[in-house]
Amino acid sequence: MIASLFAAQACAPSECFAVPANIAFGICALLMIGAAIKVVTETNIVHAALYLVVVLAGVGVNYLILQAEFLAVTQFLVYIGAIIVLFLFGIMLTRAPMGRSDDLDNAKLRPAGIGAAVMLLVVLGGALLSSFGETHLVFSTANSTTALSDAVFNQYLIPFEVVSVMLLAALIGAIVLARRD
Amino acid sequence: MPDFVAPTLDLHALAPEFVLAGVVCVLLLLDVVLLDRAKAIVGSIAGLGLLGSLVPILTLATSDHPTRTMFGGSYVVDSTSLLLKALFIVSAYVVVLLSTNYIGEGDYWESEYYTLLVSSVLGMTVMASARDLISIFVALELLSIPAYMLAAWSKRDGRSNEAGMKYYLMGVFASAILLYGMSLLYGWSGSTQLSEIGRAIGEKNSPAVTLGVVFVLVGFAFKVSAVPFHMWAPDTYEGAPTPVTAFLAVASKAAGFVALIQVIGQALVLRMNVMIPVVAVLAALSMTIGNLIALRQTNVIRMLAYSGIAQAGFMLAPFVASQYGGIDAIVIYLVLYAATNLGAFAVVMAIARRTRSAEISSFGGLFSYSPGLAVALSVFLASFVGIPPLGIWYGKLSVMRALIESQGRWATVLAIFVALNTAIAAYYYLNVAKTMWFDDAPEGESTPIKVPTSLRFAVGIALVATIALGVYPGPLTDAATPEATPAAAPSGR
Numbered sequence: 001m002i003a004s005l006f007a008a009q010a011c012a013p014s015e016c017f018a019v020p021a022n023i024a025f026g027i028c029a030l031l032m033i034g035a036a037i038k039v040v041t042e043t044n045i046v047h048a049a050l051y052l053v054v055v056l057a058g059v060g061v062n063y064l065i066l067q068a069e070f071l072a073v074t075q076f077l078v079y080i081g082a083i084i085v086l087f088l089f090g091i092m093l094t095r096a097p098m099g100r101s102d103d104l105d106n107a108k109l110r111p112a113g114i115g116a117a118v119m120l121l122v123v124l125g126g127a128l129l130s131s132f133g134e135t136h137l138v139f140s141t142a143n144s145t146t147a148l149s150d151a152v153f154n155q156y157l158i159p160f161e162v163v164s165v166m167l168l169a170a171l172i173g174a175i176v177l178a179r180r181d
Numbered sequence: 182m183p184d185f186v187a188p189t190l191d192l193h194a195l196a197p198e199f200v201l202a203g204v205v206c207v208l209l210l211l212d213v214v215l216l217d218r219a220k221a222i223v224g225s226i227a228g229l230g231l232l233g234s235l236v237p238i239l240t241l242a243t244s245d246h247p248t249r250t251m252f253g254g255s256y257v258v259d260s261t262s263l264l265l266k267a268l269f270i271v272s273a274y275v276v277v278l279l280s281t282n283y284i285g286e287g288d289y290w291e292s293e294y295y296t297l298l299v300s301s302v303l304g305m306t307v308m309a310s311a312r313d314l315i316s317i318f319v320a321l322e323l324l325s326i327p328a329y330m331l332a333a334w335s336k337r338d339g340r341s342n343e344a345g346m347k348y349y350l351m352g353v354f355a356s357a358i359l360l361y362g363m364s365l366l367y368g369w370s371g372s373t374q375l376s377e378i379g380r381a382i383g384e385k386n387s388p389a390v391t392l393g394v395v396f397v398l399v400g401f402a403f404k405v406s407a408v409p410f411h412m413w414a415p416d417t418y419e420g421a422p423t424p425v426t427a428f429l430a431v432a433s434k435a436a437g438f439v440a441l442i443q444v445i446g447q448a449l450v451l452r453m454n455v456m457i458p459v460v461a462v463l464a465a466l467s468m469t470i471g472n473l474i475a476l477r478q479t480n481v482i483r484m485l486a487y488s489g490i491a492q493a494g495f496m497l498a499p500f501v502a503s504q505y506g507g508i509d510a511i512v513i514y515l516v517l518y519a520a521t522n523l524g525a526f527a528v529v530m531a532i533a534r535r536t537r538s539a540e541i542s543s544f545g546g547l548f549s550y551s552p553g554l555a556v557a558l559s560v561f562l563a564s565f566v567g568i569p570p571l572g573i574w575y576g577k578l579s580v581m582r583a584l585i586e587s588q589g590r591w592a593t594v595l596a597i598f599v600a601l602n603t604a605i606a607a608y609y610y611l612n613v614a615k616t617m618w619f620d621d622a623p624e625g626e627s628t629p630i631k632v633p634t635s636l637r638f639a640v641g642i643a644l645v646a647t648i649a650l651g652v653y654p655g656p657l658t659d660a661a662t663p664e665a666t667p668a669a670a671p672s673g674r
Contacts (some may be wrong), residue, residue, distance in 0.1 A: 056290075124392070131369065131389030154188045155252055159319040162307055165202060166323040169300040172209070174288045179400030181336075 023066050028065075040113075043104050045096065049087045053080055062069035066137070071143040194249040194258040196237030196265055200324025201303040204230030205296055212292035220291050224284070227295035228277045231270050233301070239265050240658075255313040255374055261512060262417065264660040265439055266310040268516050271642075272432045273302040275523045279530060280638035281423040287422070289334055297327035298428065305436040312447060314363045314373040315660045317440055321404070322357075324436050325352050328429060331522055332421040344420030348429075349632050351403060351413040359400025364446075365393030375447035383451030393510055397444060398463070404437035407497060408466040411490045417581055418486035423533070426482060427526035430489050431519045438496055450503045460500045461591040467494030468602040476609050481529050481539045484609060485522070488565065491606060498595045502587035510583040510662040514576035517564070517650055521572050526559040527636055528554050535630045543612055546622025551630045555617045557640050562610040564647050567603055572647040575654045 035054035042048040056079040063072035091098065152160050192199075208226060211219045241247070241263055248259040274296065284294055311317045329352060333345020367373055369390050370381030382390045399410065404416040418426045449456045471491030478484040496514050499507030529539055531554055536543040541624030548555040564571035577599070583594040632640075650657055 007331055127365075127388035128390045131387040150185050154186065155255065155314055157188055157190075158252070158256055158307065158311075159316045162304070162316075162319045162323050165205065165300055165303060165324060166319065168205070169323070169327045172293050172441075173297055173327060176293045177330055177333060177336065 003050055004117055025062065028058050028061045041105065044100050045091060045104065046088065046098060048104075049084055049091070052087075053084050056084070068144055081094055094160055188252060191249050191251055191258075193237065193244070194241065194251065195255075196241075197234045197270070197305055198303060200230065200234035200237065201299055201306060204234070204299050205303065208296045208299065212296075220285070223292040223295050224277060226280045227330065228274055230299065231274045231277065232414055234270055234306075235267060238263055238270070240337040244651055253374070254376060255316060256310050257312050258310050258662050261662075262309040264516070264657075265435075266306045266514065268435060268519055269302055269305040269309070272519050272523060275297060275427070275489070275639045275642055276424055276428045276432070277481075278635045278642075279427055279523075279527055281635040282534075283422065283424050283530065286322045286391065287335065288337065289422070294331065294334060297331055301331075301428075302432070303323075303346060305432060305439070308436050308439050309444075310373050312443060314367060314375070314378075315551045317443060318356075318360065318363065320407075321436070321440055322356065324433065325356075325404070328425075328433050331425045332429065334425060335422050338420070340420035342420075344417040347413045348417040348421075350396070351410075355403030355410070358396050358403075362393045362396025362400060365389050366397065369393065371641075375443060375660045379448035379451045382448065386452065386455075388454065394449055394452055395459055397449075398456070398459050401437055401444070402443075402463050405434050405441070405493045405497070406490050407463045407493050408470045408490060411471070413599075414490060415483050415486040419480065419483055423482070423526065423530050430485065430526070431522050433491065434489065435515050435519060437577070438511060438669070440494075441497075441500070442511060445474050445500050445503060446508045453503075457501045457589070457591050458496055461595055462593055463496035464494045464500075465598045466542075467491060467497060468598055469494075472602050472605045472609075476605070479541055479612065481541055481544070484541070484613070485529070488543040488606065488609070489522070491602060492522075492565075494602070495577070495599060499583045501589060501591045501595060502583040505583050505587040505663075506579075507583040507587070509661045510576070510579035513579045513654070513657055514573070516657060516661075517572040517576040517647070520643050520646035520650065521561050521564040524640060524647060525565070527639040527643060528561065531630060531632045531640070532558075533634050534632075541616055543623065544613065544616050544633055545620035547617040549622050550627050554630060554632070554640075557644060558617065558674055559614045560644060560647065562614050564651065565610050566607045567632055568650070570651045572651040575651055575657075579658075586608060620645060 032055050035051045035058070039048050039055065040049040042051060056075065060072045060079075063075055078172035090096075130168075204227065207230070208223055211223060211226065213315040215222075216573050236604075241249075241258060242260065247263075248257070250257050277295070280294070281297075288353055288455045297478075301324045304320045304325075304327075308317065308324065311320050329345055329349040331345075332343050333535035335341040368383065369387060370378040372378060372381070382394075403410040403413075418430060445460075447457060468491050471487050471489075471494060474516065475484050475491060478487060496511050496518070499514075501507070504664035532547065532551075533539050547558075560571060564573045564632065567574045567577040581596060581599060584592045584599065
């Protein structure tokens with residue numbers, strides 16, 4: 001529904017990306033950056049996992065803005081519904097410390113970490129801007145979920161089947177390694 | 182909106198994959214139905230199933246349409262991919278032979294072990310035919326994920342847990358980098374198919390393409406344990422159960438190379454100016470550093486791990502001569518390397534059954550009490566060095582020929598590196614041989630080592646392959662050289 005709201009505002013391909021979408025992206029990006037920094041600096045591991053929810057939800061919202069509603073739903077279900085819940089279960093069911101633990105933060109390595117992050121930002125950002133900076137996004141009216149399902153069962157049939165074997169193998173191996181015997 | 186059109190499947194071309202998937206299901210069900218009685222037969226079923234999947238490969242190789250394309254060129258079965266599939270399956274069969282006693286006698290989960298092994302092989306066979314990014318990535322994950330868990334299979338051994346954990350973390354990290362590079366290439370070209378990507382990046386370069394190519398190469402460099410992304414390899418090889426180590430060192434590494442062959446041969450070959458320096462530096466570093474560290478090892482398994490890193494360098498080098506038969510040279514080298522390395526692992530396992538260690542010093546005087554094993558290991562070590570007419574000499578020749586014929590600056594430098602490193606490697610390989618032939622046997626070692634039938638068989642297969650392919654490499658060269666007209670190949674059937 002949100003996606004169709006934005007789609008109605010879409011301008012011609014030659015013009016800019018729709019203004020509401022740009023504003024939505026801006027807000028979303030700021031929230032994501034803030035939350036991502038908190039994920040790394042937070043000393044309480046449960047809080048860090050909860051901040052990660054914000055980052056992953058932001059990715060999902062970005063998919064919605066891009067009209068990839070199926071991808072957005074998958075992102076919410078898999079990452080927030082499954083993976084973060086698994087993180088929290090993992091923390092609570094094992095003997096990991098739940099509260100504040102000051103040794104999570106390695107102050108000595110902080111300059112190195114910041115340096116690496118800034119370098120990566122400059123290289124990636126520069127490459128992406130100079131390669132795709134002029135590209136205009138075009139809103140399509142076609143139903144992307146239909147296209148996706150057609151592709152999965154036609155062009156990408158073999159990878160789709162292979163993934164099922166992969167999940168089976170991962171399941172069996174995980175059970176063997178995790179069970180107490 | 183167009184209606185859905187079901188894809189046309191060439192079931193004959195997919196038959197090897199179907200057989201392997203069937204074996205996975207049968208192994209699982211047997212364990213459920215027979216419970217403890219399954220233990221006695223799962224190894225044999227896995228071995229027979231692998232041999233069974235060779236049948237469709239033979240019928241495909243001799244059929245009228247050796248080249249079959251599906252899904253608009255995303256899945257290709259040709260003579261090279263058939264050769265590689267056969268390589269993976271035969272290697273896995275030898276690994277099953279190596280496992281029969283080792284896994285049966287130890288404290289392991291048996292039928293799950295073979296299930297994971299065969300599913301990993303299924304990933305490898307898909308990789309040999311995959312021609313688009315999604316298939317390649319999914320195949321890579323299918324072959325890696327069981328391998329991560331197999332490395333940690335001896336659950337009570339801390340070193341095995343460490344091996345699995347290190348391999349898993351490094352592998353996932355590499356996958357993330359690889360995936361990011363793939364997304365950049367897809368974003369630039371708008372297609373997941375390698376041939377389309379090649380066309381798009383060949384026409385016009387951009388920083389995103391450069392970054393994508395570098396990330397993809399780095400991602401695969403982790404998988405083939407090229408320096409400086411090799412940190413996981415020695416610890417994983419030493420800690421994992423030995424048959425799994427053989428599987429990782431041969432089949433898993435070969436699959437990484439096959440992925441590189443597809444990506445470089447189909448797409449990146451049109452972006453040589455970015456690809457060559459990255460590959461050349463990786464190759465030169467792997468050869469030199471792998472060899473220098475191998476020189477100082479006292480444990481044979483660790484020595485084989487580092488020598489494997491150096492051998493990966495030899496196999497990376499011909500990529501800089503991709504347009505001059507370099508890719509064919511890599512395929513040839515891969516087959517010979519697999520035969521030799523599996524043989525070496527089989528003999529080391531046979532000896533370690535008695536000595537309970539893989540220290541080089543424990544091999545002293547092997548010839549005096551177990552001459553058969555000493556001769557076999559000497560053959561494999563001589564093949565590693567590249568002494569004609571044993572196996573790898575022909576691989577080294579093909580690599581050198583490709584490098585010299587291309588006459589590029591990087592290729593010439595790499596040719597010199599290959600020559601120098603072959604000389605360095607000869608020292609530590611022949612040092613093991615010297616220990617076996619001339620040193621004194623440890624006290625009390627006088628009776629010959631009893632070798633179980635399956636290990637005997639594994640050594641036999643490797644010996645025959647190493648010697649036969651070294652003496653008469655003609656058929657191997659024919660199978661490794663793709664047909665001249667891939668564009669005009671008939672699609673489907």
